Amino acid sequence: MxxxxxxxxxxxxxxxxxxxxxxxxxxxxxxxxxxxxxxxxxxxxxxxxxxxxxxxxxxxxxxxANTNPYREIKNHYNSEVMKIADKIRNLINQSEDKFNTALKIAITANLIDFAASHTFDEKMLLKKINIINEQFMPIDDSKKLYEKLQTAETLLYLGDNCGEIVIDKIFIEYITAIFPNIKVYYGVRGEAIVNDVTVEDADMVQMQEVAEVISNGDGSLGTVIEKTSTVFRDVFYKADVVIAKGQGNYESLSDIDRNHIFFLFMAKCDAVASSLHVANLSILCSEYQYKR
Amino acid sequence: MxxxxxxxxxxxxxxxxxxxxxxxxxxxxxxxxxxxxxxxxxxxxxxxxxxxxxxxxxxxxxxxANTNPYREIKNHYNSEVMKIADKIRNLINQSEDKFNTALKIAITANLIDFAASHTFDEKMLLKKINIINEQFMPIDDSKKLYEKLQTAETLLYLGDNCGEIVIDKIFIEYITAIFPNIKVYYGVRGEAIVNDVTVEDADMVQMQEVAEVISNGDGSLGTVIEKTSTVFRDVFYKADVVIAKGQGNYESLSDIDRNHIFFLFMAKCDAVASSLHVANLSILCSEYQYKR
CATH class of the missing domain: 1.10.8 (Helicase, Ruva Protein; domain 3)
Structure with a gap:
């Protein structure tokens, strides 16, 4: 948009x-x-x-004269969320629908965003996660995502924020447990920008354990396809499914020329929320339909 | 500042x-x-x-191509507050310290400000006014203002927002009842800017019944002395006491070269609140000290 x-x-x-x-x-x-x-x-x-x-x-x-002023804060957020990773895995394991719970937690983790607010509150995050099944998703295409993953051979998962990346990894763990034949790519920004994930963050949370990490080669606050590397673009267009986390990925990919993209994010401003006819701060799993 | x-x-x-x-x-x-x-x-x-x-x-x-886009809204706010004027007078009359209650209500009325928020809520205003004596003022120089008014011959009262002007008038009614020998001037902006009061608003609420209305001759969102008319400047510097309502008057007069100014307003942003070491949204009656 x-x-x-x-x-x-x-x-x-x-x-x-x-x-x-x-x-x-x-x-x-x-x-x-x-x-x-x-x-x-x-x-x-x-x-x-x-x-x-x-x-x-x-x-x-x-x-x-500093290309990554948020480096320390990013590292802090990553390590703080890593500390509660097992709590989150337990919560998912105890739930009836593990895929759905992991997905909802992954979307909720999108609130870890100091582009919008500078305060990370572990308690708030855990509280949100604990009431995850009560949270209403005004747009919920998670069943379609599940169906699509059943036949998919490749998934490109586009990350968004640091901290949140820990929970992306957990969601991918469950995806690969349920669909062991899917090859997963985890896309990160090519350069540091605000709190967005780069190869450094992926390394820190050992994302390579569950996915092939791929840089998009660009430093935009989202995925601006024409600015990304040819290698990344190739993966992007060939992937059977794309999960795009975060508002930045939604804003930059909301008119893209391919289907089977699922935007998983929290709408953080009126401009984006109203483009989807939802209330601000809604959490969403929205399948994208390319209008040719 | x-x-x-x-x-x-x-x-x-x-x-x-x-x-x-x-x-x-x-x-x-x-x-x-x-x-x-x-x-x-x-x-x-x-x-x-x-x-x-x-x-x-x-x-x-x-x-x-419209120098007063808020005209209709301003008129609406003025007439809405005029409707509850007698309720406010009753409230003041029933209070122990009429001067102080009228002063606090006049400051609280500074929340009628769609430069900060577009919604005027009569209920909210009445609710705020009803609990006026419970409201904490982190800076409260109202006793000094009272003392100063006891010996003053002239008071210049600088208005701020429409709607609020109705309650300014009520406060001035009580001031002139208590100190009948004071000549009161009510200062308004020289041109329409946002929701600030002009001669049109003063006429609408019949401010001339209690004060001599004087335009400052300028269209700034406050009182930028060097931009005001010589007539206004003369009144400003000769007045024994100045009551300056609203954040705009505080921001523009906070380094002025005269004493006996009392800023009565609600701090509506961190920049202003922190300049006075108070919490944002505090209500204040702050005597200005000129640092020569």
Whole structure:
């Protein structure tokens, strides 16, 4: 979906968040803010926000001379969620429908997102996960996903945020247990951007135990296909099923020219929620239909 | 106080709010957004946000060819609050300390502000007003204001928002009842900007019954002294006491070169709240001390 004018606020919030995080002096903050305002004034609004925000991110990281300002926080989130991984596995094992519970927990984990909020609260996450079966999904194509996986030979699972990646791995564990013949690829961003997962995060949670990790070769805050590497694009178009986690992947792939994509995410702003006719902060498993 | 980088978001929110309000098409919205981004990129950040946002407002209103897009809403808010005016007078009359109750209600009425939120809720306002004496004021210089009024001959009362103006009038009624020898001036903006009061609003609520209405001659979202008319400036500097309602007046007058100003408002953002070391959404009666 094209940039919504509200997305401009999110771009500027990143300027405020990152420059605060690295304790930049106010003069330097001002220089970055002015540069980003100039960029946003002139950039192409026909692109999706995940692509637009890449430009904002490049300006910020160039000025602060640090391409991965969230590295420590990302590592912290990954290790915190790794600590509760077995609790989550127990919860899934005790549930009647393991696939569905693992899927819902994987979507709920999408709330670990400091692009929207900076606070990670393990208690909140566990609380959310404990009431997972009471959570209403206004769009729930999980049965179709299950059916599609029954005949699929390859699955491309596009990750989104750090921390969340631990629970992606758990979901993939259950997918490969139920469908042992599926070859799973786990797609990560090609460069650090905000809290999105890269090869570094995949290594940290040992994603290679359950999937072949593949970088998309690009540093957008989502999957901007024409910017990704040819190797990644090849996997993307050949995969029988794509699971795309997170709002950034939804925003960047919501007009893509292939079917059998399932968007699993929490809608985190009115622009995205209203595009799907759901309430803000809804959790969703939505099958994409390509309109030729 | 100087513009905080967070104020840039508030400027852009006005673009989104007004262009939505007048149902502008998306291409025109984009043109205005780009113009405002360019303005904000290059404008002087050493000014206060009430002055900066005037530039944003001028761009918006020029594009939509309407200098007062909130006129109908302002009239609606004024008449809605006028309907509950007698309830408020009864409440004050039944209270032990009429001055203090009227003052607190006048500050609470500062929540009628669709620069921050578009929803006016009469019930919420009445509910807030009913529990007025339980409301904690982290800064409460109301006794000093009372003392100062005892010897004052002139009071300049600077208004802020529509709707709120009805309750300003009620507060002034009590001030003039207690201190009948004080000459009261009620200051309004010189041009329509967002929901701020102008002569039109003062006329609607018949403010002239209790005060001499004086326009400041400027269209900033506060009181930017060097932009105001000489007549207004003269009243401003000669008044024995100034009551300045609302955050815009606080932001624009927080470094002014005179004493005996009492800021009565609700802090509506972190930038302003933290400048006074109070929690966001606090209600305050704060005497200003000029640091020569």
């Amino acid at each position: 094209n940039l919504n004018l509200n997305c401009i606020l999110c771009n500027l919030k990143q300027v405020l968040a990152v420059t605060d995080l690295v304790n930049l002096d106010s003069d330097s903050k001002e220089v970055i803010m002015r540069d980003v305002l100039g960029y946003l004034q002139n950039t192409n609004y026909k692109r999706s926000n995940p692509e637009v925000i890449k430009g904002t991110w490049d300006i910020i990281t160039k000025h602060i | 100087n513009l905080n980088l967070n104020c840039i978001l508030c400027n852009l929110k006005q673009v989104l709010a007004v262009t939505d309000l007048v149902n502008l098409d998306s291409d025109s919205k984009e043109v205005i957004m780009r113009d405002v981004l360019g303005y904000l990129q290059n404008t002087n950040y050493k000014r206060s946000n009430p002055e900066v946002i005037k530039g944003t407002w001028d761009i918006i209103t020029k594009h939509i």
